[in-house]
Amino acid sequence: MKTKQKRSKTTNPRKPVRCQYCGAVAVLRPASEIYGDEKRTDMLYVCGHYPACNAYVAVHPGTLEPMGPLANGDLRHLRIRAHRTFDQIWQRRIMSRQSAYRWMADYFGLRVQDAHIGMFNEYRCQKLIEKSQEVLEQCGKAAS
Numbered sequence: 001m002k003t004k005q006k007r008s009k010t011t012n013p014r015k016p017v018r019c020q021y022c023g024a025v026a027v028l029r030p031a032s033e034i035y036g037d038e039k040r041t042d043m044l045y046v047c048g049h050y051p052a053c054n055a056y057v058a059v060h061p062g063t064l065e066p067m068g069p070l071a072n073g074d075l076r077h078l079r080i081r082a083h084r085t086f087d088q089i090w091q092r093r094i095m096s097r098q099s100a101y102r103w104m105a106d107y108f109g110l111r112v113q114d115a116h117i118g119m120f121n122e123y124r125c126q127k128l129i130e131k132s133q134e135v136l137e138q139c140g141k142a143a144s
Contacts, residue, residue, distance in 0.1 A: 017045045019055050019070050024048035026070055031058070045070060057118070068118035078125035082117050085132040094139050107131060 017026040026045040032038050034046060034056060045066050046056040055070040071079065086104065090097040105115035108124060117125065 014064065017066055017070070019047040019049070019053060021055050021070070021072060022047065022049050022053045024053065026056070026066075028059070028064065068116065068120075075122055075125070078122055078129075079117050079120065082120065082125040082128045082132075085129045085136070086117065089132055089135055092136075092139075094135065104128065 018024070019026055025048050027048055027050075029044055029046045030040070031042045031044045032040040034044055034050075042061065043059045043064075044056045045059065047053040047070055050056065053072075055072045057070045058067045059065060060067055086100070089095055089103075090100040094100075095103060101112055101115055104110075105112045107128075108115065117128070120128065
């Protein structure tokens with residue numbers, strides 16, 4: 001009589017995170033090393049050619065999953081601006097947070113679970129900033 005073997009619960013080896021700018025494999029490093037702030041306890045995927053290639057991205061807390069593709073300084077700043085502008089829509093109660101993310105997903109033709117600013121490129125960040133500002137202006141609550 002044959003017995004069934006149990007499958008082991010091994011995970012697939014993680015696919016390397018690559019830099020979209022230079023193609024180097026990213027290295028997992030403490031954020032404190034990059035930011036020069038010993039209080040930081042989070043981790044970053046940093047381009048293997050850092051600092052010559054200044055691309056990196058944070059990981060989701062408690063995981064080794066990158067929050068999105070590596071970003072250079074310009075893209076990181078655009079993502080920050082996009083978040084600051086977009087977040088005002090739900091922080092100022094123009095929409096609930098859930099409704100705001102649904103609105104963003106619909107605007108870009110994405111599923112809600114794929115509507116993450118950390119995944120956005122320069123074009124999407126700029127479009128989100130523009131569209132969010134329109135919403136804020138229409139509601140008379142534009143930020144300075």
